[in-house]
Amino acid sequence: NAGVMQNPRHLVRRRGQEARLRCSPMKGHSHVYWYRQLPEEGLKFMVYLQKENIIDESGMPKERFSAEFPKEGPSILRIQQVVRGDSAAYFCASSPQENIQYFGAGTRLSVL
């Protein structure tokens, strides 16, 4: 059973471009979570989704950030018009229900 798959592992964008991060949950998992980790800090919750629904987006910045988990395909975290402060590691986790979260290896976003 493959783990949570995130791609790309590393993403470089120039200021003003869009960043699109993908997350494929573990087989049988219908709950997806996104976290952001700035250098030397702990993970910060961003958003929790189930298939086609955003359940909790209390950690999402109000502008430029959006997330989706369509009926088919991976979950997508989209950052529009990236700025240098968006440089971070973005982790996705999945769970079969609201309990143990299994994390992917993360996407390292660098904004030039």
Add this chain to the structure above:
Amino acid sequence: DAKTTQPPSMDCAEGRAANLPCNHSTISGNEYVYWYRQIHSQGPQYIIHGLKNNETNEMASLIITEDRKSSTLILPHATLRDTAVYYCIGTNTGNQFYFGTGTSLTVIP
């Protein structure tokens, strides 16, 4: 969700038991305590979780005090590969984990 407090860093000799404390004095009756670790910059790895009773699995043991205000994660025979940041998390929903700054454990040869 319960606020947790952990020491910022600890050392442990290789082969010895590593005991990592966590204070969660504000935890409520239906909140679980989860432990994760993050090795270098990898994704967090689930270790163990519990509600009231002590728990043990192939990785570690979790000892929760009777009043549930604190817990201890025990790695029975620490190896160099256990060097990581360990996070204690209290949550009643299982959907929004608050990771805090954790304890940086260094296993010394």
